[in-house]
Amino acid sequence: MWHRLKNYLSSLWTYNVLSPDLRVRRRVKRSLHHRPALTPDEWFTVHYKQQDIAPVIAAFAYEHLEQYSGLTIGKVLPSDRLEEDLHWTQICWFDWELSLCEDFYDCFEVDISDRLDVSCLSTLQDLMDFLNQNRTDPHLDRLDQLDQLDKQEQTG
Numbered sequence: 001m002w003h004r005l006k007n008y009l010s011s012l013w014t015y016n017v018l019s020p021d022l023r024v025r026r027r028v029k030r031s032l033h034h035r036p037a038l039t040p041d042e043w044f045t046v047h048y049k050q051q052d053i054a055p056v057i058a059a060f061a062y063e064h065l066e067q068y069s070g071l072t073i074g075k076v077l078p079s080d081r082l083e084e085d086l087h088w089t090q091i092c093w094f095d096w097e098l099s100l101c102e103d104f105y106d107c108f109e110v111d112i113s114d115r116l117d118v119s120c121l122s123t124l125q126d127l128m129d130f131l132n133q134n135r136t137d138p139h140l141d142r143l144d145q146l147d148q149l150d151k152q153e154q155t156g
Contacts (some may be wrong), residue, residue, distance in 0.1 A: 020070065020090070020091050020092055021087075021090040021091060022091055024087045024090045024091055025069075025070050025071070025087075025090075025091040027087075028071065028085075028086055028087055028091055029070075029071060029072075031085075032071065032072065032075040033077065035075040035077075036075070037072050037074040037076075038074035038075070039073050039074060040058070040059055040062045040063075040074070043058065043062055043073070043074050044058035044059070044062075047077065047078050048078070048087060048128060051078070051125070051128070051129075052132075053129075053132045054132055055134055056107075056135070057132045058128070059069075059072070059084065060103075060104070060107055060108075060131070061127070061128060061131060062074070064099075064100065064103050067099075068096040068099060068100065069086070069088065069091050069092050069096075070091060070092075070093045071086070071091070071137065075088050076123050076124055077124065078123065078125035078128065079123055079124070079125065080123060080124050081122055081123050082118070082122065082124065082126075082127065083120060084125065084134050086124075088118075097116060097118055098113075098118070100112075101113040101116060104131065105136075108135050108136070109135065110134055110135065112130075112131075112134050115130075115134060116130070124139070138150075
């Protein structure tokens with residue numbers, strides 16, 4: 001009996017540690033409350049079109065970052081700092097990075113898990129730049145170039 005109670009209490013503690021901090025999330029949402037909630041198209045046009053972020057990356061980020069954080073991403077600015085302003089690691093589930101890598105792979109067939117280092121990303125713009133730079137796998141681009149050279153050599 002004691003062992004079952006101990007396991008139950010341990011599970012509650014673990015769940016609390018791994019889940020988002022809802023108080024912090026509410027505080028962040030209150031700090032964003034005065035900002036307009038842009039649609040995905042508006043968010044891209046206003047913040048990322050001039051930055052040469054691909055529309056598909058902006059759409060991906062808008063959908064998935066909202067799922068991970070519980071924030072209205074249309075209110076988040078590129079200059080918002082992930083930790084200092086948005087408290088990202090506190091408001092997201094503990095495995096949001098893994099989810100991001102899996103979702104990115106599902107959408108773009110590019111594995112970013114070995115390149116993603118969130119500690120090097122300060123702002124939302126940094127994260128968007130990272131995603132945009134990695135939307136195609138450089139290794140696959142190189143293979144395509146080699147295939148094209150082989151075809152040219154065979155026909156030439």
